[in-house]
Amino acid sequence: MIKRTINRLFIYKNALNHFKKLGFVKVFSDNLADAVGVTPSQVRKDFSAFAISGNRRGGYRVNDLLENINKILGKNKVEEVIVVGSGNIGRALIRYNEGFMKENIKIVAAFDTDSSKADRDNAIPILPFEEMADFIREKGIKVGIIAVPDGAAQHVFEVMANAGIKGVMNFAPIMLKGTPTAVISNVNLALELENIIYYVNAGESAAYL
Amino acid sequence: MIKRTINRLFIYKNALNHFKKLGFVKVFSDNLADAVGVTPSQVRKDFSAFAISGNRRGGYRVNDLLENINKILGKNKVEEVIVVGSGNIGRALIRYNEGFMKENIKIVAAFDTDSSKADRDNAIPILPFEEMADFIREKGIKVGIIAVPDGAAQHVFEVMANAGIKGVMNFAPIMLKGTPTAVISNVNLALELENIIYYVNAGESAAYL
DNA sequence: TAGATTGTTAATCGATTAACAATC
């Protein structure tokens, strides 16, 4: 699926930046494959899908490759995102903001239905949920993170989508329904850990999940 | 792959607990499929793979299903895990601990090479990295979370693996090499967001990533 | 019984890998 190819493109980009920092001028599909854990065929196939070409015998020039990939992935300006829910996950994400900044992602505000949690003076202000829709519209926010309790997630999603949000990272363990105008990615750290624990207790090893 | 089936089993379990709370006594493959976003065939296939059976015409009894799934997934006792790195992600995870507790997962300690960050009085103590190996051995810890800078991740992983860690959730954007005795799951929230942003800017919609 | 749903097999779909001719 092209989704996976796009995802790997981001990963290749990351590896290439490492290589560049190490002074590499050229890389071979073999090098990239090793670095990110796929086969060399996969690397070449992925590039081929986007008409990125190297030199037979000479591999790929790191700078050219990065330029090509960046053109495809279009990472240029900072993307402003919002977080809804200032519980454990929400606050954790806000605190992790500087990690996102490295990738040109900036959390610009958080929202919470409990307006007693409002804190407009914070570097990343925490605002009452009622202000969210206007905020989204005014600032033209396109991406939001849902970090509210299960029961509230669907409603929050609908309000977001109505206000113009086009992409959502959802930490609530439910399927968001309706409004097929947004890209949704579900993240569940506890589920991830549960899976790891399952394989550990099952005595499995040497597996990448 | 059976990995995906196991993962879905955890998700079914979650949905079933919801159903149970709502008073459902029976569910059909259709209900579960709707709830978690797969096809009814998939649900039946997954159950079939573990010889879980229902009643033709009568669907599955919620309690029986939960019992069967729990038997397979073996979730009973609390699993103690450690976190290495008390930077942004590490601290965020520690703070999210109560979210993990709901799934019987407990972060019991964090470790950091910067021993000035040590804090033995915290509910979840932050200890010097040098103490980690002994801690793992003494407490029989099997699962660890790597939340250190890229450059340190490989070394941390090796120390962990040598001390007996069998499962790792890795937040560093690198492929951990060697030591094929541990299950590894890579998590990269920034990458997840980058993907969402890509599709939003590409004008795609209605996609689950 | 008639009808609806399971359980399972077969068909489809898509992604990964292998292989190799082209070529730098």
Add this chain to the structure above:
DNA sequence: TAGATTGTTAATCGATTAACAATC
């Protein structure tokens, strides 16, 4: 040139979906 690596096609692999006989 000889040798190594790409680019792409074909083969493989595995997962999902469809279909339907079994049956409650």
